[in-house]
Amino acid sequence: MAEPVKGWMTRAQGETLWNAACRLEKGDVVLEIGSHQGRSTIVLGAAARTAGATVIAVDPFVDGRLFGGSPTRQLFERNIRRAGLDDVVELVAGYSTKLRPDWDRPIQLLYIDGKHDYWTYTDDLRWSAHLPPGAEILVHDCFSSIGVTLGTIVKVLFGRRYTYVDRTTSLARFRLAPPSARDRLRVLAQLPWFARNIGIKVLLRLRLRPVARLLGHHSPYDPY
Template identity: 75%
Template sequence: MVSHVREEADFDAAWRRAEPVPGWLTQAQGRALWDAVGRLGPGALVVEIGSHQGRSTIILGLAARARGARVIAVDAFVDGKLFGGSPTRQRFEANIAAAGLDDVVELVVGYSTKLRPTWDRPIDLLYVDGKHDYWTYTDDLLWSRHLPADAEILVHDCYSSIGVTLGTIAKILFGSRYTYVDRAGSLARFALRRPTTKDRLRVLRELPWFARNVVIKVLLRLRLRPVARVLGHDEPYDPY
């Protein structure tokens, strides 16, 4: 009981550190990342694909420090209004430094799809939050080749992005390599093991929630927030 209370307090402190950093990770999703790292052993290596300003990286990094693990943050920091380019990288590096994680988090700048074919380091946990199109996402799943059997893969926006959800249908529902475990909002957790029929059915049961999210996104684009509220979404932002 004492250990559980301490873990709760540690996560609460980590979330207070991460929450001010701009990003789309919710507290429940941060807890899912924290718990996933907590299941690793000393010396483990976590790879995060897509770090933005470091909100999720801080959670991963603080959890990794508690376990004697390390984090590799992979991000291309593409220029443009959507991603922010070098200013976003500077904010990421400043946020990691402010959290005291320079000795835990290693930044690798580059496209995940270009880095993957030559990657040669074993990893123990994979967190995917990179580009959300079908082709990039399904390529990012191939980083799992460096994971041991039964290792975990966490995917953000899994049931709120059309490209990521299509990739999940193709590679998880109809694939034979990954098993769906659970989700926190749109952050889904998979295990690297062959799925059963029951596992595949659990993926199917999430699709109505995905359809709801797509409808909400359309309503927000059309500035129909009152209609979105009828579906239980009372925020100006997309569902995460």
């Protein structure tokens, strides 16, 4: 159902989202920050239905070429409707950073794929205040975006609240639990892959795709 929907999520990453949502229990809630046209929302919604959970999708649908504004919202709503997930997915249109301070509903799974600058991402991590201990947090474009990776270094590598678990390419999985020294070392082990991704982005902007292919990147788009 999600495959025809435009977006930046691979099939393997979709399976990671699916598995995380399937681990929920009846009555649980997934909070998704950044929905775009609904590619990841459909995966989360379909998986949540099997568990008896629901999804809250947060997206401001900002106007402009990169974000699409109200036309993108219409596509999102159409895609959710076509997938038959209207009863599972609740859309909250707004900025995650503005909604968070007044939020009072518990959540059990957090998926972050909003604005990728350091300040927004680290603020989005603060939604974890509504998660139970040990809950999962999934972050897209981690170790691929400079802002998200910097936020991960500050809040996870040097923090005391989040433990890095694993990643599916750029989709990283964390747990709301204090990290051990070994956990911190596993974050450090991802940094060479991050440096590779930044190098590929530079090569693509310099129109040096043949060189990027030597690094194993065969797409005209940034690594995600």
